[in-house]
Amino acid sequence: MQRIQTITPCLWFDHQAEQAVRFYIQTFGGSSRILSTRYYSDVGTEIHGRPAGSVMAISFELDGQQFSALNGGPHFKFTEAISLQVNCQSQAEIDHYWNTLGEEGDPQAQVCGWLKDRYGLSWQVVPVRLFEMIEDQDADKAGRVMAAMLQMKKMDLAALEHAYEGD
Template sequence: MHLSHPLTPCLWFDTKAEDAARFYCSVFPHSRITQVTHFPDAGQEVHGKPAGSVLMVVFELGGQRFSALNGGPQFTFDEAVSFQVLCESQDEIDHYWTALTADGGEEGPCGWLKDKFGLSWQIAPAEIGEMLSADPESSARVMSAMLKMGKIDLGALQNAFRQAG
């Protein structure tokens, strides 16, 4: 048995699915909204949403497909799930950090943040896996440096990685 379609993360919002999809598409290159569906008259006794309001938005961020559902206030995001954005440069780190913390987002430790919708992101250098899986001394220096950071300082991590013990 094989998977006929790629896995699609579905993000649950109260009423802001379309706003969130538009925001994320503005932040990430090669992104687009591919479909917007609306609640019908049927089922209002269950879902409680006005007919014609946005039900689901399907969008792509850099080629990865996502769905955003206006499911109501029952569920909210927490840090148990996050999306990693692996960056090649400090400019990329700065761009995503600034864009995703704008308008009410929250900065967190070690490259983590929450956007204005409460979704958690990890903005990290693409080489972080290599740095943390190197020899024990180098990886310990990188970890010690990273634990003191909010937004990642790529140069500082690279210096910690290369520093002679």
Template sequence: MAHIRKISPCLWFVDQAEEAARFYTGIFENSRITRLSRYGEAGREIHGREPGTVMAVSFELAGQPFTALNGGTLFRFNGAISFQVDCATQDELDHYWERLSAGGDEQAQRCGWLQDRYGVSWQILPHLLPDLLGDADPARAQRTLEAMLGMKKLDIEALKQAHAG
């Protein structure tokens, strides 16, 4: 019997659920589309979709399950919710930043945050950032924070240098 997760994100798209799921699964390793469901005649007076069009896509990103729903224009994404991507190296950080930011809102890029072409917000963060920001020496932590606040895409070496003083 498959393991059932208690909590997994559901992303509400106007009509780009399948396109977005394919985009995301093309970026992250250990990712795949696991199921597609389609609208039928039932409930058409409510959902207004043509029978056979994609209703929802179940997919996994780095093993984490997600659902993408084509729900119409009732809800929109905003930056209050984001997905954090933990990166061990600058190359890894650069990879996710470049791929996820392509076609996204450049005005929304700050302090490691970006908004992708679908309006979903992501934080592309170096694994060591919590340790740098949480340093017991407040001066070191403050220098790291000041450096981070001046960046769009985070630069691991620059953060380390700021931390060191």
């Protein structure tokens, strides 16, 4: 029997859960997959207002992390108050996730490694190395990296490394 994840983020969409899940699975690839799909029935139509047989919720995994996507209607929208952080090992990974997730997203929401995708969900696309640099005991090094990062939209790992080294 599969262990149930203790905490599963639920992403509320108006009606685009299926398209969003397919987009995220394609973006992250690897072990990403749909686990199950549930459909609305006639029960509760007066409350949910969704047609019977339409997708209600999808359970899915992105790189081993479970999520749920709900077609809940237009009542709630994503805000920057929550974001999903993508920890990257290389500039190639940063470029892939930044370019793919940001495609058709909100260009005004791009700052310091944050972006908003076409569905309104905020993402942080950051190099793991950034955390090591800004947590350095040398306050000058950490400060230079922070100053450089604050000038960026998409993270530039080489520029961060140069700032760290004082180049």
